Amino acid sequence: MSINSTNSTSSNKLENILIIGNGGRENALAWAIQKNDLIKKIYILPGNAGSNKINKSEQISFDLNNINALIKNLKDLSIDLIVIGPETPLANGLGDILRKNNFNVFGPGEDGAKLESSKSWAKDFMIGANIPTAKFWKLNTLEEAKEILLTSEKPLVVKADGLASGKGVFIPDTKEETLDATKQILNGKFGKAGQTVLLEEKIEGPEVSVFALCDGKKYVLLPIAQDHKRIFDGDKGPNTGGMGAYAPTPLVTENFLSKITKEIVEPTINELQTRNIEYKGVLYFGLMITKSGPKVIEYNCRFGDPECQTIMPLMDKNFVILLQKCAMGNLIGNEVIEETNMVSGCVIATSEGYPNEYEKGFLIKITDVDIENFQIFDSGTAFNKEGNLITSGGRVLSIVCQEQNFDKVFGKAYRNLNKISFKGMFYRKDIGHQVRTKMNSEK
Numbered sequence: 001m002s003i004n005s006t007n008s009t010s011s012n013k014l015e016n017i018l019i020i021g022n023g024g025r026e027n028a029l030a031w032a033i034q035k036n037d038l039i040k041k042i043y044i045l046p047g048n049a050g051s052n053k054i055n056k057s058e059q060i061s062f063d064l065n066n067i068n069a070l071i072k073n074l075k076d077l078s079i080d081l082i083v084i085g086p087e088t089p090l091a092n093g094l095g096d097i098l099r100k101n102n103f104n105v106f107g108p109g110e111d112g113a114k115l116e117s118s119k120s121w122a123k124d125f126m127i128g129a130n131i132p133t134a135k136f137w138k139l140n141t142l143e144e145a146k147e148i149l150l151t152s153e154k155p156l157v158v159k160a161d162g163l164a165s166g167k168g169v170f171i172p173d174t175k176e177e178t179l180d181a182t183k184q185i186l187n188g189k190f191g192k193a194g195q196t197v198l199l200e201e202k203i204e205g206p207e208v209s210v211f212a213l214c215d216g217k218k219y220v221l222l223p224i225a226q227d228h229k230r231i232f233d234g235d236k237g238p239n240t241g242g243m244g245a246y247a248p249t250p251l252v253t254e255n256f257l258s259k260i261t262k263e264i265v266e267p268t269i270n271e272l273q274t275r276n277i278e279y280k281g282v283l284y285f286g287l288m289i290t291k292s293g294p295k296v297i298e299y300n301c302r303f304g305d306p307e308c309q310t311i312m313p314l315m316d317k318n319f320v321i322l323l324q325k326c327a328m329g330n331l332i333g334n335e336v337i338e339e340t341n342m343v344s345g346c347v348i349a350t351s352e353g354y355p356n357e358y359e360k361g362f363l364i365k366i367t368d369v370d371i372e373n374f375q376i377f378d379s380g381t382a383f384n385k386e387g388n389l390i391t392s393g394g395r396v397l398s399i400v401c402q403e404q405n406f407d408k409v410f411g412k413a414y415r416n417l418n419k420i421s422f423k424g425m426f427y428r429k430d431i432g433h434q435v436r437t438k439m440n441s442e443k
């Protein structure tokens with residue numbers, strides 16, 4: 001299927017793209033964007049060692065903090081569309097600055113990014129719009145936490161209010177652990193991000209990631225994905241940025257999706273408009289499917305990682321036109337953007353020790369991997385002095401495959417993972433367990 005590209009912006013130049021960010025997510029975006037023949041060049045700032053190997057793509061290294069020089073350089077490069085990948089520059093208002101300088105930007109301003117940069121702000125937003133979410137309390141002292149714990153019967157989740165690189169959420173088993181987590185956050189474990197703490201009722205159910213491309217008024221949904229947040233098989237161990245994903249998930253049927261749309265997606269977009277927030281970018285709904293219906297666990301103002309790597313290969317060549325329409329505010333809202341009937345899955349290979357301390361700098365060996373419907377998006381890689389590929393992050397490689405069904409997808413992913421190695425390489429063996437009938441990771 002391809003998108004209805006009437007109104008596609010033939011008069012609006014779309015040759016040179018800038019993607020900001022340095023992860024697997026940004027490489028996957030570049031890979032999907034380059035498919036369109038209109039595109040001549042994709043600059044990835046700062047990118048990583050995998051960026052230059054993507055067709056039409058080039059790593060660049062301008063300083064994001066030197067705004068005057070940045071603007072001049074981007075004008076010299078004739079950038080037609082800027083896609084901002086990570087939350088930090090969005091929360092710092094980079095989208096606003098670039099828009100003020102007449103660039104087309106895919107990514108919300110500082111106001112819209114608050115949905116992610118302040119969990120308490122997002123909670124108030126949800127209450128204001130009657131969007132289902134877990135009950136919560138905001139606090140700034142340990143005494144307040146003790147009082148809440150005295151009266152609460154259900155287990156609570158503890159969260160730092162601000163951005164904490166995905167590490168600001170604790171899921172304690174006891175009241176002592178709850179207080180301890182609160183104390184750590186208030187004592188500065190996440191700096192300013194922890195000046196306010198949120199205690200939230202612990203809710204239960206499978207989680208799904210819903211992505212809406214928004215132009216300020218209208219939106220288009222991407223295939224729904226499931227992430228795997230915990231480090232170990234069986235969803236055990238500490239939370240990570242995400243160890244693997246698959247899409248689309250059969251968990252969300254068409255009927256259920258219309259419930260999510262009515263109760264969550266549309267009220268969110270309407271509330272943004274009510275608050276005069278012109279949200280041009282992707283809105284990520286982290287949902288939990290509870291017995292009493294879908295609830296918002298969190299909003300993010302960016303694509304999920306590794307959900308993005310998983311979903312991008314399902315997009316057709318007009319994906320970039322959709323990003324441009326969002327940036328320019330002329331989405332129709334009925335665009336269909338899935339290219340294939342295939343399904344997609346991603347397994348992340350990490351450094352030993354992640355999500356805690358880990359070493360970097362180990363040589364990465366990749367031999368004789370598949371070519372068709374198979375991608376390796378570098379997440380945390382670099383080149384050493386000799387020009388060899390080495391590890392340089394906690395999440396190192398995103399291994400992504402598409403096939404007719406999930407057994408084949410993950411069979412292929414794990415078969416190829418056997419041909420990839422670096423010292424201490426770790427990955428979960430059960431990614432996609434929800435949709436696989438065979439769990440033998442070697443076949």
Ligand code: AMP
Nearest residue numbers: 134157169200201202203229286297298
């Ligand atoms: P977040 O960083 O907000 O996505 O939270 C990380 C993870 O913590 C989520 O993906 C959930 O698995 C878990 N979590 C967050 N809030 C809750 C909650 N209220 N109840 C149960 N689990 C939660």
Ligand code: GLY
Nearest residue numbers: 241242304305306
């Ligand atoms: N995969 C979850 C996230 O990007 O926040």
